[in-house]
Amino acid sequence: MTLTVFWIFGVIAMGSGLLCITRKNPIASALWLVVTLFALAALFVLLDAQFIAVLQVLVYAGAIMVLFLFVIMLLNLGRPGPTDIKGPLGLLGATVLAGALLLLLRPLGEAPLPAGIQLPPGTVATLQQQRGMVGSVATPLFDTYLVPFEIASVLLLAAIVGAVVLAKRKL
Amino acid sequence: MTGTTVDLIWLAPALALLGFVLNGTLALARPTAKTLVSTIGAGVLLAAFGVAIAVFSAFTGLHAPTEAPVVFRYWSWIPVGTLQVDFALQVDQLSLVMLLVVTGVGSLIHLFSIGYMKDDPGYARYFAYLNLFVFFMLVLVLGASFPVMFVGWEGVGLCSYLLIGFWFTEEVNANAGRKAFIMNRIGDFGFMVAMFMIFWSTGSLDFDTVFAHAPTALTAGGTAITVITLFLFLGCTGKSAQIPLYTWLPDAMAGPTPVSALIHAATMVTAGVYLVARCNLLFALAPVSSAVVAGVGALTALFAATIALQQWDIKKVLAYSTISQLGYMFLAVGTGAMTAGMFHLVTHACFKALLFLGSGSVIFALHRAYHHTHSHEDAQDMRNMGGLARYMPWTTALMWIATLAIAGIPPFSGFFSKDEILTAAFARGSVEPIWLVFWGLSLVAALLTAFYMTRLMIYTFHGPNRTGEREQTHLHEAPWILTGPLVVLGVLSAAGGLLNVPELYHGGEWLHHWLEPVTQPGAALRPEAPLASGTEWMLVGVAVAVAVIGIVGAWQLLKPERLVPARNAPEERGLARILRNKWYVDEIYDALIVRPLVWFSRVVLWQEIDQRVIDGAAVNGAARGARALGWANRWIQSGQVGTYVAVFVVGVLLILWRAMG
Amino acid sequence: MLLSPALAISAVLFTLGVAGVLLRRNAIVIFMCVELMLNAVNLTFVALAQSLGLGGQVFVFFVMAVAAAEAAVGLAIILAVYRHKQSVSLQNMNLLKDG
Amino acid sequence: MNLNPAIPRDLLLSLLPELVLTGWALVLLLFVAWRHRTVRDLRIAGWLTLLALVSTAIAIWWLWWNRAGVRGVVSMIAADDFRWVADWVFVGAATLTVLISFTYLEREELLAPEYHVLLLFGTLGMMLMAAGADLIVIFLALELMSVAVYVLGGFDRRRARSAEAALKYFLLGAFASGFLLYGIALVYGATGTTNLILIGAQLSSAVRPSAMLLAGLALLIVGFGFKIAAVPFHMWAPDVYDGAPTPITAFMATGVKAAAFAALFRVMYQAFAAVPAWHEIMWWLAVITMSGGNLFALGQRSVKRMLAYSSVAHAGYVLVAVTAGGVAGTSAFLVYIVAYTLMSLGAFAVLIAKGRAGESDVTIDDLSGLAARRPWLAFALAVCMLSLLGFPGTAGFIGKWYILIAATSAGQNTLAAILVLTSVVSAGYYLPVIMAMYMKPEPIEAAHVDVRLDRWARAAVAVVVVGLLLFGVWPNRLFDLARSAGDSVHAVGTTTAAP
C-alpha cells in the first residue's frame, strides 16, 4: 500500500520533473518544478521525514521557488518568445547523455545496503516518536553537527553579503 | 745515438722548418724583403743538403750494409696503452737516398726559384711554403714509423695544395689545389686504414717492429696482409698519381713551374714508390697486391702516355709524362725490383726536374716577351712556341739531354733505370705470365714516351717561331740563376745511370747493393726469376729500338710548319680530340661521382632529409602539431556553456563507467 | 522497504536535472534544473536516513541552506548579467572564449 | 530542545584560526557597513584584512607549535600538520591577493570593501575544507568558499566580462556541486557515515566495494575534479579566469585549487585508501589534465588565458601526486602547492601591473621589451615563468622533483615520464613570455611607461621571488614541514607504503 502511494508520488515527481525541463516557458518550468518539490515532500513523509517534508514545502517550494519566479517575472522572461530549448541535435545529445547516465546509475536501485550498517527497520520512526519530529533532527544539528551548522550560518552570511554586493546599484 | 755526425740528422728537417718559420713570419710582416727571403729560403736548403751529405758519409763509415737502421727517438708522441708512437727519425740506406734526392734537387730548385719568382708579390710566402714542403718531405722519408711518415705524407699534400693554389686569385688554380688535396685524402684514407690494420695485427706502428713481426703475425698471401697492402697502395695511388686517383696531377700544373718540378715531379709524387719500397716486406707477403701494384703501374704508364701525346700545354705534357714514369716505378716495386724502382725514382727526379725547369725557363722567356707587348697569349701553349732553339740554346741543349734520358737512349740515365724495370718485369713474366702483359704495356708506353717527348721538343724548340712578330724580339735565354741549376741537373741526367750500372755492362750495381739491407727481407720472399744474359741483351735491344722508333717516328710524322698559334688553332677531331680531352676522365668523374654526390648532399641529405623530414616534419612538425591541437581546442572552448556541460557530462560518464565497470 | 524505489526515483530525477542542464539555454531554467538535481539528492538522503539514522535528514537541512545561499547569489549574478546583456540566454555568453 | 552549552575546549581550540578569521570578518563587515565609499575606506579595509590574515596565521602557527594542545579529530575537524601547512598556503595566498589588490581595486574603481569580506569568507571556506574530517563539513566549506568566489569573480559588475565569468562559474559550479553532493549521498549510503575515518575503517573491512560506493566515489572525484579544473571538467577555468578581476583569478588559481586538492587528499587517503578503483581514474585524469592543459595553453595569446590553462596543467601535475599517494605524494602536493601559489600569484601580480584600467586582454606581445624598461618586473615574471616551467633553482623545480619522486616511489614511472613530457610542451608557452620581455623590442616608446606596482604589490612580488629562489635552493625546512604534514594524513588512515 505504502509502496503504491510511494510510486504514485514518485511518478508525479518524475513526470513533473520531465515537464519542468521540457516546457518552453520558464514560468511553466518553474511551476512544474514546484509540483516536483511537492511530490518530493510527499515522498519524504512516506520515508519518515515529516519535518524535512515541511521544510521542503516551506523553504524550497515556498521561499526559493518564489524567488525564482520573482526573478523570472522581474526580467520579464515570461512573455512568449523563442524557446530556450536547444535544437534537435541538442535534444539528441541530451537524451543520449542522460540515458547513458541513467544506465550507469541503474545498479543503485538494486544494490542492498551493507547489513552491518543498517539500523533495524522502524528505528527512525521510533526515534521520532520519542523525541518529536523536530527534536530528532534538531538535536544532532546542535550536537554532532554543530560545526557544519555554524559553517552553514557563515555560508548564508557570505551569500547575503555577496548578493548585496552584486545587487547594489553603485559600487 | 751513434756519437757521429749521423746524430745530426734532425738538423735537416729542422733547418727547413726554421726556413718556413722565418719566411712565414716575413711573408706576414715584411713581404718585400726579398733578398732576406731568398737567403733564408735557399740557404736552409743548401745547409740541409750539406747535413745530408755529412750524414750520408758518416753513415757509410758507420755501418756495414746489413746492419739495422739507426733510429732516433726524440719524444713520445702518442703513447696510449700498447700504442706507443714516438716522434722518431730513422736513418737507413733507403731514407738516405731519398734524403739526398730531396735536399739535392730541392736546393737546385730553390735556386732556380729565386730567379723565376723574383717579380712575384707572394715571394716570401712562396719560399715559406717551399721550405715547409721540404720539411714535411724530410719527415716523410726519415720518419721511423707509419704515423710519423704520415705526418710528412699529409704535410707534403698540404704544401702541394698551398703551392698549386699559390696564385689563388684565379679560381682554376684554387680549384686545382683543392682537388689535389681531396684526391690525396682519398689515398690517405687508405693509408690510415692500413695503419689501423697493421697496428692490430702486429702490435706496433714502428717500422722496425712491424717488419720484424709481420712474417710471423701475418700469413703470407692471407687476406689480412693483402687488404693491408692494398689499402697502403690506395694511399700511393693518391700521392703518386696512379689510376684511378691521378687526375689531380695534371691540374697541379697550375702552380709555379719550380713547384711542379720539385713536388709534382721529383719528390712528393714519388712518396708512394718510397712507401712501397719501405714496406717491401709487406708487399712481398702479399703477391696479389704486388700484382695489383705492378698492373696499375703498367696501365698508368701507358694510359698517361697516350694522353701526353695530344697535349698542347708544355707542362701538361710533362705532367702526364710524370704520371707515366711513376707508373714505371710502381711496375718496378710491384715486380719486386725495389732497386730498379728507386733507381728510376732518382734518375727521374733529375731528368724530370730538368724538363720542368727547362720548360719553366721557356715559359719564363715567353711570359716576359708577352709581358713586354702586353698581350695575353698563353705562355705555356706549345702552339705559341717553336724555333726557340735560336733564342735559347742552353735550354734547348739541356732539354734534349733530358728528353733522351726519359726516352731511354743509352747512355743517359733513364736508359739504365727504365731498362732495369722492363727487364725485371719480363723476368717475372717467366714465373707469372701476367707480368708479360705488364711488360708489353710498358714497352708500348716507352714508345709513346719517346714520341711525345720528341713532339714536345720539335714544337717548342724547332721549326718556325709562332710566338708573334713583336714578341720575337723579346725572347732571350734565361738568366744564370735559372740556367745554372739546369746545367747541374743536365749533368746528373746524363750521368745518373752510373749509380747503378748493371752487371750486364760489368757495372757495380752500387745502388742495388746499397739498398740490399732494406730490400733483402722482401726479396727473400719472392720467387727467383733469373734471366739469361742473351735474353737481357735482347731486351735492351728491344727497348732501345722502341725509343729510337719513337723519336724518329715523331721527327718524321710531325710537321711544326703546319702548326698555327693557339689563338687560331682549329678543334681536333676523332681520337686526337679524345686524347686532348684526357679520355674525358675528369668529366666522367665529375658526372659519376662529384656531381651526384654534391646533388645528393644538397638536395637529398640537406634539403630533403635534414630540412624537410627531420627538421620540418619531425621537429617543427611536432611543434606545429602540438600548437595545432592547442588551436583546435578553440572549437570546443567556444564560450558556450552548453558545450562545457556536455563535455563535463561525458567526463562524468567515463569516470562512472571506469569506476563501476 | 522503500529504499530501492526511492533511490531509483532519485536517480531518475537527478538524471532529469542533468538532462535539463544539457537541454536548456536559459540560465534561470538551468539553475532550476540544478535545484532539481539537489532535490534528487535530498530524496536519496532521506531514503537512506530511514535505514541509516537521522544523519541523512540533517544533511537535507544543510542542502537546503546551501540551496538557499546559492539561490541568493546565483540569482544576483543572473540579474547582474541581465543588466549587461538584457538576456539570460547562455547563447549570448560568448565574450569569454579561446582565440 | 536542549542546547548543549558545554562546547568542548578541544573543539574551540582546534577551530581557533577559523574563529579568529571569522571574528575579523565580522569586524570588517561592521566596518564596511559604516564606511564603504572612499578609497581611504577601501585601504583601511585592506589593512584590516591583512591584520586578520596575519593574526590567523599566528593562530595557526601557535597551534602547530603547540602540538600537544590539540591533536587528532575533534568533532569533524581534523587538527593535524597537514591542515596547518595547507592553512598557511591559503592564508599566504589570501595575503598576497590582498597585497596585489590595492592598486587594482583603485585603478578599476571597485571601491567596495566587501571585496575583502568576501575574500576572508573564501579563505575561511578553504581552511575549513582542509580541516574537514567529514564529508558534510567539506561540502559546506566548499560551498562557502565557492559562494564567496562566485561573487568575487563577478565583482567588477560594470564589465560584462566579469559578470559573464561569474555566471559561467556559478552555473557550472552549482552543477558540479550537485554531483559532489550526490557522491556524498551515495558514499553515505554505502558506508552509513560521512566521517572520513569511519568510512576508511568501514572500507578496509569490506571485501568488495559496492556499486553504490563506487558510483559515489566517482561522483566525488567529479566534484573535486571540477574545483581543481581537471580535464574534462576544466572548461570553465579559462573563461572564468579570463573574465574575473585579476587578483581574484590569482586567488582562484591558487587558493581555491589548493583547498580542493587538500580536501581531495584527505578524502582519498583517509577514507578511500582501501579502494583501488580510483587510482586508475586518477591516473587517467592526471594524464589528460597534464596533456590537455599544456597543449591548450599553447594556443593562447592572452597571458591570462595562458595562465589559466597552465593552472589546469599544474593541476594535472598535482594529480600525479594524488595518484602516487603515500606520505611522499602528500608531502609533494604540499611542497608543490606552496611553490605553485607563489609563482602563480607572482605572475598575476605582474600582469596586474601591465594591465590598464578597464583592461581587456594582456597578450604576450604586449609584454615585448618589458625587460628594458622594467628590469626588475621582468626579472620577477621570468623567475615565475621558469618556476612554472619547473626549472632548477626555483621552487617549481623542487616541487616537480618531489612529485616525480613520489610517482616513481609508487611505481608510476610511466606517469612520471608523461609528466615531464608534457612539461616540455609547457616550455612552448612559458618561454615566449620571457622571449617577449627580453628578446623583442618595445612596440612603442611609451609601451611600458605606466607599468608599475605600488609598494604593497611590490612587496608581494618580492616575497614571491625570494620565496621561489629560496625554496629552489634551500627547501629543507619546507620539506620537513611537508613531510610531517604528509605523515599526519596517513597516520590516521590506513598504512600506505612510503619511502
Next chain:
Amino acid sequence: MYARWVLTALLAWPLITGVVVLLLPARLAKYVALAASVIEFAISVPLWWTFVPDGGMQFIVDHAWIAAWGIHYTVGVDGISLFLVLLTTFLMPLSILGSWSYITKREGGFYALLLVLTTGMIGVFVSLDLFLFYVMWEVMLIPMYFIIGVWGGDNRLYAAIKFFIYTFLGSLLMLVAIIVLYVHAGRATGVYSFAYAHLLSNAKDLGPVAWWLFGAFFLAFAIKVPLFPLHTWLPDAHVEAPTAGSVILAGILLKMGTYGFLRFALPFFPAVALSQTVQLVIVILSLIGIIYGGLVAMVQPDFKKLIAYSSVAHLGFVMLGIWALTLQSVQGALLVMINHGISTGALFFLVGMIYERRHSRLIAAYGGIARVVPLFAAILTMVSLSSIALPGTNGFVGEFLVLIGAFRTYPLATALATSGVIVAAAYLLTALQRVIYNPLTQHENENLTDLTPREIAVLVPLLVGILWIGIYPKPLLRRMEPSARALIEQLKPGTVQAPPAGAGAGAGGGQQ
C-alpha cells in the same frame, strides 16, 4: 688546502662575479668579466699539476645539502673531467675577449650570463651527485637561451626556443631516469641518496627497466652531442648565436653529451649500453653523423652552418670512440672533445671576426680576401687544417686515436668512418677556397681590415693549443689514461692490455 676549495671556488667565483657584473655599470662589464674569467682560469690552472693520475676522483668536496632526499653537494674531478674543466676555464676568457666589440647592447647582462654559464658548465663536469648534476645541466641552459635569444641573429627567437625545448625534452626524461635509479637504489639498500657512487653501485638488477632508463639518458645526451637525427637544433643555434655563444656551444656544451655518456649512461647501464642492439644503433648513428654531417656541411651556403654540421661529424667520432671502448679510442674520444673545443672554437671566433667587419656569414659574400687580410687567412687556414685533422695538429692525434682504437672493436664501421677525413677535407677546403681564395669580386671586401691585436690575442692561445696537442699530447694522455683505463676495466674487464715494458719500443704483444 688547494684541493679542498678549488672546485667550489671554480663554481662560486663566476656566479658571484656574474652578479657583480650585472649590477655594475654596463661600460665596466667587459673589463670586470674578463678579469673574473682570467682569475677563474688562474684558479683552475694548478689543477694541472696537482692532479694525480690514479684513475680515481680527486679534489672531492662533500657537504649535505637537502638531507630529506639524501642530496649532497659533492664535486670532484678525474682524468675524464679534468680537461673539460680546464677547457671551460680556458675558453671563457677568450670568449669574453672575443665578444669585446661584437656585443654592443646590454653588455652587463651578456657578460653576467657568460659567467653564470661557466658555473653551470663546470658544475656539470664536476658534479658527483646526480641532483647537483641535473641542476647544473639545466642551469647552463638558461644563460645560453638568453645569449642566443637576446644577442643572436635575425632568426634568434626560433633558434633559442628550439635549442631550449630540444635540450629540455631530453633532460627531463633523464630526470625521471635519475629518480627511478634513486628509488631503485633506495629500495635495494635502504639508503636514499643521489650520490654518484651510491647510484652507480646499485644500478644493478634493474631488469627491463634498465632499457628505459638508458633510453632516457641516451636521449638527453644524444640530443646534446648531437647524434643524428637529433641534431637539427644545432645548426640553428650555432648560426644565430653570437660568437661567444657559438664558441661555447660547440666548445663545451656539446661535450656535455659525450661526457654524460662516459660518466653516466655507460657505467650505469653497461649491459644495455654494450648490448648488440645498442652498439649497432650507436655505431650506425655515429657513422651517419660523420659522413652525413660532412656531406651536408659541404653544401652549406652559410659558414657558421657549415661549422655546425662539421661538429656533428666530429662528435660522431667521439661517440664511435667511446663505444669502441678500447684505451686508444676512449682517450682519443676525450682528446677529440678537447680538440673540437679548441679548433671549432677558433673557427667560430674567426667567422665572428669577419662577420663583424662585413656583416655576412654567407660564404658567397667573400672570396679572395687572403690578399686583403693575410693574417686572417693564414690563421683560418691553420685552424681549418686542425679541424680536418692534419697530422701535426691536435685534430689528427684525436681522430687517429679514436679510429685506431675503434678499429679493433668495429673494423668495418671504423674503416667507413675513416672516409670522413675525405669529406672533411672536401667541405672545409671548399669553404676555405671560396672565402679566402678565388678572385676578389665583391667591392665591400676590398677594404677589410686585418686582425687587431685583441683578436690576435684571442686566437694565439688557441693556435698554441692546436700545435701543442698536435705535437706533444703526452701530458694530456698521461693524465687521462688511468681514468680511461678504469672505465674500460669496469665495463669490459680484462680487455685493456698492459702497456709495453719499454715505453716506445712498441714491443707489446699484438692482439689479433
